[in-house]
Amino acid sequence: MSRYSPPAFACRLFQTVLPVPYRGALLGDLIEEYNLRAEAMSPSAATRWFWGQACRSIPFIIGSSLRNGDWLISASAAVGVYVIMEMLISAADFMIAKLVAPEPTAYVVLAPIVFLAFTSIGGYAAARIRFGTEVFLALFVMITVAVLIVVKACPIPMPWWYKFGFLTLGPLTVLLTPVAFGVLKPNSNESAT
Amino acid sequence: MIVRREIEERTGRNISIGAVYATLERLEAKGYVSSSTGDPTPERGGRAKRMFRVEAAGSRALQVSEQTLHSMTADSKGRWETI
Numbered sequence: 723m724s725r726y727s728p729p730a731f732a733c734r735l736f737q738t739v740l741p742v743p744y745r746g747a748l749l750g751d752l753i754e755e756y757n758l759r760a761e762a763m764s765p766s767a768a769t770r771w772f773w774g775q776a777c778r779s780i781p782f783i784i785g786s787s788l789r790n791g792d793w794l795i796s797a798s799a800a801v802g803v804y805v806i807m808e809m810l811i812s813a814a815d816f817m818i819a820k821l822v823a824p825e826p827t828a829y830v831v832l833a834p835i836v837f838l839a840f841t842s843i844g845g846y847a848a849a850r851i852r853f854g855t856e857v858f859l860a861l862f863v864m865i866t867v868a869v870l871i872v873v874k875a876c877p878i879p880m881p882w883w884y885k886f887g888f889l890t891l892g893p894l895t896v897l898l899t900p901v902a903f904g905v906l907k908p909n910s911n912e913s914a915t
Numbered sequence: 916m917i918v919r920r921e922i923e924e925r926t927g928r929n930i931s932i933g934a935v936y937a938t939l940e941r942l943e944a945k946g947y948v949s950s951s952t953g954d955p956t957p958e959r960g961g962r963a964k965r966m967f968r969v970e971a972a973g974s975r976a977l978q979v980s981e982q983t984l985h986s987m988t989a990d991s992k993g994r995w996e997t998i
Contacts, residue, residue, distance in 0.1 A: 747963060747965035748936050749962055750960060751964075757958060778934075
């Protein structure tokens, strides 16, 4: 067993996007070469190489998944999670607006907290259902927020950074919550591929 | 890993492992290569190695590609001079 260990976050990122047939063998290849590079050069150089591989590999892996048609199942699951998540967000927004904080100022403060809380729950649930679902969910959230900004759904005039925060932090929360909570751990199929 | 390093050494280009796996998967879907799984090892974090073998259909397709490439590049020097 090597005394070097590859960057955990990059490994989790790989596990997020890799389809099951790829996962074990590809990660194993990377870890093996990471150890060789860490011994030959330095652990920091090997870490940079690992991150480089992760960033450059992901577009190819996503492209391959799209060609295989795996994305249809993930997209369908994401639609289901998205509908439930939006219903919960709408219900929470209604409760806040009517009961907890009827004043617009308090609503402006509480709305992002509710939004991020439910997007993180949605991302977690999506990743639990199926790998890759959270990527589609993040895309749906981004499109929804963009549409709401364009149609000026918010009756209160808000600064650009407030809207930009929803647009960026929402999808990021969906993507990063499963990674942070370790949902995307290797499963039993991994060692068999 | 060996496939990726071999391509890097032969071409001198830094190749991502994702590109290699995506290509190998497409070749496998077409029946040009087949894969089998080795035993998990501690050096690989307990993960198994996936080994690829070129099939007869893959060899034939490679020969056709080589012949096409050869016919395209044969006499290329004379053509460039003409242009």
